[in-house]
Amino acid sequence: MRILKVGETAGRGRPVAALLLAARLRWYGVETGRRIFRYWKAIFLAVALLSPLAMPIVEQSRLIGTPVGVLFDPEHSFFWRFAWMAWLEVCAVAWVHVQHDAISGGAFAKYMHALPLAPSLMRRVDLAVLLIADTPLFAPIFATAITLGAESQPFIHGGVLCGLVLAVCAVQVAVLDRDARWLAAVGASDALLAIGAVGHGVGAVGAIGVSLIILGVALASLMPTQRSGAWIWPHQVTTAHVLRRLLPSVPPLVKISAHVMTDTCRTANMTRALLLLGLVAGSVALMSLWGFDQRSVPLALIADAFMAMIVASAYRDLYREHARAAQYSAALPIGRYAQARADVLVVIALCLPFAFVLSSAIAMHRSWDEGARCLSSVIGLIALIAAMRVPSVKAPEHALVLNTLLAGVWVASVWRVAI
Incomplete structure (x- = not known):
């Protein structure tokens, strides 16, 4: 040939x-x-x-x-x-x-x-x-x-x-x-x-x-001599293998959601992680520019709301992947809302480390009292992320608007507690 x-x-x-x-x-x-x-x-x-x-x-x-x-x-x-x-x-x-x-x-x-x-x-x-x-x-x-x-x-x-x-x-x-x-x-x-x-x-x-x-x-x-060309990103070690070795006590449904987040939808979640990293870096840089004054706490709350909106978009990916496997999972003894709870836990786990970074920065540069109030607002952030699943799954066409309204109500509610 x-x-x-x-x-x-x-x-x-x-x-x-x-x-x-x-x-x-x-x-x-x-x-x-x-x-x-x-x-x-x-x-x-x-x-x-x-x-x-x-x-x-x-x-x-x-x-x-x-x-x-x-x-x-x-x-x-x-x-x-x-x-x-x-x-x-x-x-x-x-x-x-x-x-x-x-x-x-x-x-x-x-x-x-x-x-x-x-x-x-x-x-x-x-x-x-x-x-x-x-x-x-x-x-x-x-x-x-x-x-x-x-x-x-x-x-x-x-x-x-x-x-x-x-x-x-x-x-x-x-x-x-x-x-x-x-x-x-x-x-x-x-x-x-x-x-x-x-x-x-x-x-x-x-x-x-x-x-x-x-x-x-x-x-x-870098020009190949005996290669076939088009780029395929290799993954030799899968997330399921890592979870089996490092987290043996994690429930199976949480492992399924984590596998979907990191392997099946890895491109979208890489984008979310980069957005979260950029948001945290920009917020900390702006706080340092202000000298970590009284404006730092409101900025941290607004950044938390934006982080919740970013990670909430993962609910649609998880719901779509679960729908593809619905015929198989329907035969398993799984509760009606068990997989939804596992999805919420995985999405919260994606957001919490970045939220703790902002609260820790305030605690180190201002006072432990204000840092503790910001850390307490993280509990409300967990509730916000869980609430965002409903519009993300039930009304995906209007999820951005509805989640923005939820984030605004959350910031207004937590503002009185943290400030």
């Missing part, structure tokens, strides 16, 4: 690469469109609240490019810039992991494995899909390029931005392929880029040039 390579045609004279890319992009568009349509209310609310429509175009570009533009601030040290670049790459890996089902090709990828296609062709298609999926990540880089276009060092700034794009792609490919051989090279290139970002003259240009060469070699080495 002849192996089709890059540039060859198949069917109606169209190149094989174009056919594969069109099929992969169609799958990516369908999967992404389903997720956007599912959470369109939350996306619309976030865009309406955060979009700076009243700003001029230049100010919007500067605001969008802030995460990348801070690399060129000479006030920051080398270690700060290096750590910030590593954090940007971690965010890029999380972005790919959240949507790896759409990027990998799904059911079409299984069909591609049976075709006589060259590995290099498969990898080029993979990279093309990855670059398109990374378009939102590259928006801050393009905005920074527009903002710094009139600066006096275009070669240095342009080289650092190109190096950042290559580093993001290299670390994503390395993580998706579970090939960590070149992660150290990416770290070395990050160090050189951090040196050249605020440097001057030939030294800065040389450091950036060496980093670009390292990243180019790393990407070239």
Whole structure:
């Protein structure tokens, strides 16, 4: 059987690469469109609240490019810039992991494995899909390029931005392929880029040039020779195995819900975990900016309400997965509300660690009395998360609005106790 390579045609004279890319992009568009349509209310609310429509175009570009533009601030040290670049790459890996089902090709990828296609062709298609999926990540880089276009060092700034794009792609490919051989090279290139970002003259240009060469070699080495292509995220150790070893006394229904949360719906729950982590980090940063004054406790309550709304969306995933197995579970001696109670326990367990972090931060920086009041509000948070299951399951189309009303009533009720 002849192996089709890059540039060859198949069917109606169209190149094989174009056919594969069109099929992969169609799958990516369908999967992404389903997720956007599912959470369109939350996306619309976030865009309406955060979009700076009243700003001029230049100010919007500067605001969008802030995460990348801070690399060129000479006030920051080398270690700060290096750590910030590593954090940007971690965010890029999380972005790919959240949507790896759409990027990998799904059911079409299984069909591609049976075709006589060259590995290099498969990898080029993979990279093309990855670059398109990374378009939102590259928006801050393009905005920074527009903002710094009139600066006096275009070669240095342009080289650092190109190096950042290559580093993001290299670390994503390395993580998706579970090939960590070149992660150290990416770290070395990050160090050189951090040196050249605020440097001057030939030294800065040389450091950036060496980093670009390292990243180019790393990407070239990641091109497969005898591999089949499309990315499938591997999970060698399942959650059920971990729960059997570490938590033998956990009820079986709770293990089922935990397995659904971490294995079956791992992409959605990775997104929720990242949102919770970002919410806690932003709240603690704002508290530290305020000096942990009297505004910290109300902010913690509002953050708790937002965390409850985030984790409450997991009820729909759990209910859908239980409905798929309803014919089998109906034959088991399970109570009517037993699985619902297990779902509530698992969702609460997802939210409580983040809520305790906020309360502990207040207790350490203010007083133990206020920290104890915030910890007591966590009991009310448990009741709020449990109450949010009803609209999430019974009225999923209006769950966002109803849960927002519940969160507002909860904040107003707990405000008098905690403050």
